[in-house]
Amino acid sequence: MDKHCAEATSDWMAKKPVCVLRDHPNMTSKGVKVELRKCGVKPSKMQVFRAKNKAPAKIEGTHAESYSKIPRYAELLRNNNPNNICKIHYDRPNLLVEPKFLRIFISIRAQKLGFVEGCRPVIGFDGCFFKGPSGGVLLTAVALDANNSIFSIVFAVTKCENKETWRWFFYYFQEFFGPFDNNIPLTFMSDRQKGLNLAYEEIFPDATGRHCCRHICSNFKAQFLDILAVSIGRQLKVMM
Template sequence: MYEIQKSNPDSSIILKTVDGTSKGQQRFQRLCMYFHGVKQGFLVGCRPLIGVDGTFLKGIVGGVQLIAVGLDANNSIFPVAYATVEGENKESWTWFFKLLKEDLKIERDYEWTIMSDKHKGLIQACGQVFPNAAHRFCVKYLHNNFSISGFKGEALRRALWAAAKATAPAEFVSKMEDMAAIDLDAAKWFDDKPPSQWSKTHFSTYLKCDVLLNNICEYFNSKILDVREKLIIEMIKLLRLYMMQRMKQNRDIA
């Protein structure tokens, strides 16, 4: 932590501990990292969109890696921050979101969009920390839940994506009517899922971006498969290296 602060001034490295088994002993619980150059690059050159996700660590101590990833002007992924936490729950997500909001100095959260899956703890934490931000859900993840609920088949899959890709209110209504014609219950499944969370036609106009998938996080996770098997300190070193390499690639493209 001290070496990173020395070599990357104004970076944020937040360590949280809890009481250990022995009196006066502290035990590692969470670590969150925001590099100064990354924060500045994100605020200057990226869209007000943050994709977030959590992925399990495979080391002997377990835990979860939380990530926040943005989109730059070339629609390339822009890793923003990551945190190693004890588990994916409301408390850990709230902690991560609060640090993210503070470090990025987000005041008008209604101008921002958060994209994620529908993990219950994540949704609650996002609503608490970013109450006015738009919240999109990955349509691929939505379709998986749709299928699990019993609505399978190519016709329904196409109907869902047609509604998600609709760009005008009348078109959205028409596509949902097409879905109802195939299976009325399938269309009713979306009654408690606001179209502003998954259809282009209802997206916030602040973002100027109609992305429907959280691929930015999935791509990041695919690049750290081996890293997730390491011990905490080694894993953090390798994540830092990947972050720096990704930033260099973004500069070369620009």
């Protein structure tokens, strides 16, 4: 019997091994092929590859579906702990257009208490890119606890990293410090990139600024490569 079926597409095949992949998410392509053979089809290598990649979306949902659940997530955060901060911004030019997610800022009450009771008033800020299909940037603020371990304070998800988004970030970061003593001497550490230091200097003019040594070294190498090479050459001659 010929088990090659033109109507057995990768979308149809992705639905078949869902139950097995839910219990065994690390199943190999050979395992998926065996499960599909039980359905009476003989898939090609490309069909198995596509079905294996599409199956997780049937189990976990897509990124677009996850973004649609953000308002419900924010509601749960506020209901379970009224002191949590969760601010969502949407891009909606007019009422005739469906709102599009723009950015979100989140601070958990336990993070506030942990920072006040067990962390130094030295806060580092940075952003990193998401590698998923939707893109975006994760903005974070962290501190050091009594064990010199990184302690997360607040985080936000935005479309990009620039002065405007950092200014928006620090605007709500003020609300994070609202209940605290304003006399706490704050020290902010940053990489001075994409308007970060300009943004917090506007919102927190009394904070002391510090800069990441690794970024200073990297910027020095990029801008003064010839001077660095000459300096290293002289040091090698002295050593020889």
